[in-house]
Amino acid sequence: MTDTTSVIEIRDLHKSYGKLEVLKGVDIIAKRGDVVSLIGSSGSGKSTLLRCANLLEDSQQGDVLFCDEPVSWKGSGQNRRPADKAQITRIRTNLSMVFQQFNLWAHMTILENVMEAPVTVLGRDKAEVETAARAYLDKVGIGDKCDVYPAMLSGGQQQRAAIARALCMEPKALLFDEPTSALDPELEQEVVKVIKDLAAEGRTMIIVTHDMRLAADVSDHVVFLHQGRIEEEGTPSNLFGAPKTERLQQFLSATQPG
Numbered sequence: 720m721t722d723t724t725s726v727i728e729i730r731d732l733h734k735s736y737g738k739l740e741v742l743k744g745v746d747i748i749a750k751r752g753d754v755v756s757l758i759g760s761s762g763s764g765k766s767t768l769l770r771c772a773n774l775l776e777d778s779q780q781g782d783v784l785f786c787d788e789p790v791s792w793k794g795s796g797q798n799r800r801p802a803d804k805a806q807i808t809r810i811r812t813n814l815s816m817v818f819q820q821f822n823l824w825a826h827m828t829i830l831e832n833v834m835e836a837p838v839t840v841l842g843r844d845k846a847e848v849e850t851a852a853r854a855y856l857d858k859v860g861i862g863d864k865c866d867v868y869p870a871m872l873s874g875g876q877q878q879r880a881a882i883a884r885a886l887c888m889e890p891k892a893l894l895f896d897e898p899t900s901a902l903d904p905e906l907e908q909e910v911v912k913v914i915k916d917l918a919a920e921g922r923t924m925i926i927v928t929h930d931m932r933l934a935a936d937v938s939d940h941v942v943f944l945h946q947g948r949i950e951e952e953g954t955p956s957n958l959f960g961a962p963k964t965e966r967l968q969q970f971l972s973a974t975q976p977g
């Protein structure tokens with residue numbers, strides 16, 4: 720990758736829920752076009768880290784940078800909050816999240832779901848957004864489902880609709896939180912294919928996943944979190960082929976079949 724602009728950067732981030740210290744000084748960087756996977760046991764802080772990256776959660780110490788622009792804070796420690804509302808909106812609208820449970824609006828058609836945020840949050844022209852939304856739904860293979868409601872789709876189709884919705888924001892990066900964990904294996908593959916296509920297009924992505932095959936196939940960089948710290952990180956071939964720490968070795972032997 721010749722482009723060295725960082726889209727998301729987190730430096731020495733600390734986050735607690737009351738007395739529970741969940742992130743204990745984490746650094747992570749996704750440059751433009753990078754695919755970074757976050758792996759680790761349940762409770763290691765993966766979802767918390769993603770939510771801190773797009774400012775859905777407050778953090779107490781450390782920096783979050785979006786396109787090299789540091790978040791400005793007011794207050795400190797437990798009282799620290801982002802200071803600049805316009806900056807929060809800029810960051811959130813540029814980092815689209817895809818969740819395990821899809822989170823589609825049940826009372827809206829698939830097309831309406833995809834159009835909602837670009838029209839209401841970004842104030843974009845409705846006809847233009849509709850054209851883009853239809854194109855993104857085609858791209859994820861469900862262009863024929865525009866007029867149905869989420870409950871009428873399979874889990875894999877709903878997740879692909881959620882990915883189209885994220886793409887329609889034209890974000891600078893996509894953040895996935897276990898996008899395939901709620902799916903049966905065959906539906907999972909439909910979603911994996913879409914994520915692989917996005918990686919091949921050079922999209923910047925941070926993917927939290929329990930699917931080691933997916934992490935190995937799409938990532939430029941893999942980060943193993945353990946109890947709120949980065950225990951080990953590197954290229955997929957280093958991490959999966961030659962794990963150095965005992966904790967990662969144990970984690971991989973527990974998650975990899977055979």
Ligand SMILES: Nc1ncnc2c1ncn2[C@@H]1O[C@H](COP(=O)(O)OP(=O)(O)OP(=O)(O)O)[C@@H](O)[C@H]1O
Binds near residue numbers: 760766
């Ligand atoms: N809103 C909250 N209030 C209090 N504690 C929380 C909250 N959200 C998460 N935690 C705690 O923070 C820790 C990290 O949670 P997190 O959801 O980030 O883990 P995770 O790595 O995403 O796990 P999983 O693989 O199960 O999704 C856990 O101990 C969890 O119980």
Ligand SMILES: [Mg+2]
Binds near residue numbers: 765766896
């Ligand atoms: Mg999680």
